[in-house]
Amino acid sequence: MTIDWDSSLETGVAEVDADHRNLVRLVNDLDKMLSQGVDSTRFGSVIDTLIDYAENHFRLEEEMLAQLGYPDIADHAESHVGFAHQLGAMVAGCIIDPGPASIARLRDHLHTWLIDHILREDMRFAPFVRERLNQKP
Numbered sequence: 001m002t003i004d005w006d007s008s009l010e011t012g013v014a015e016v017d018a019d020h021r022n023l024v025r026l027v028n029d030l031d032k033m034l035s036q037g038v039d040s041t042r043f044g045s046v047i048d049t050l051i052d053y054a055e056n057h058f059r060l061e062e063e064m065l066a067q068l069g070y071p072d073i074a075d076h077a078e079s080h081v082g083f084a085h086q087l088g089a090m091v092a093g094c095i096i097d098p099g100p101a102s103i104a105r106l107r108d109h110l111h112t113w114l115i116d117h118i119l120r121e122d123m124r125f126a127p128f129v130r131e132r133l134n135q136k137p
Contacts, residue, residue: 002028003111009118011126013133015064019057020118026050027114030107038100047091050110054087061122068132070125079121083113 003024010017029046033039058080065073090109094102 001108001111002031003115009115011118011122011129013126013129016061016122016126016129019053019060020114020122022053023050023057023114026053027107027110030103030110034100034104034107038098038103040098043094043098043103047094051087051091055084058084064129065125068129070128072124076121076125079117083117086113 005021005024009020009024011020026046026049030043030050033042033046058077062073062077062080065076070076086109090106094106096102
């Protein structure tokens with residue numbers, strides 16, 4: 001269940017879209033790993049990279065929104081906090097039960113959350129940011 005990047009996922013904010021493409025690639029790496037057989041070392045590496053990348057992306061996104069004066073930044077940041085808590089719980093579940101079923105649940109959750117977050121949350125701020133940065137959609 002890979003995510004195919006297409007124009008419907010583009011916010012029109014170059015930095016955000018580049019980060020989203022990388023997050024999609026990392027989620028797709030989990031899918032690839034499941035189809036090729038779970039390797040605990042590789043799984044740990046993918047998860048560590050995903051967590052670090054998501055944290056950096058969230059921080060940079062929130063800093064950008066703050067600098068531009070986005071009025072709904074608190075709600076957007078709260079969605080990031082919620083995701084971080086859910087991700088932590090799911091990763092802990094994979095550590096306790098490192099089998100393919102746990103990893104598949106994690107992958108499915110990441111897939112759903114990422115698409116939903118981009119299409120609902122990030123698309124809300126995209127016009128505001130593009131206008132402030134003079135970027136075209």
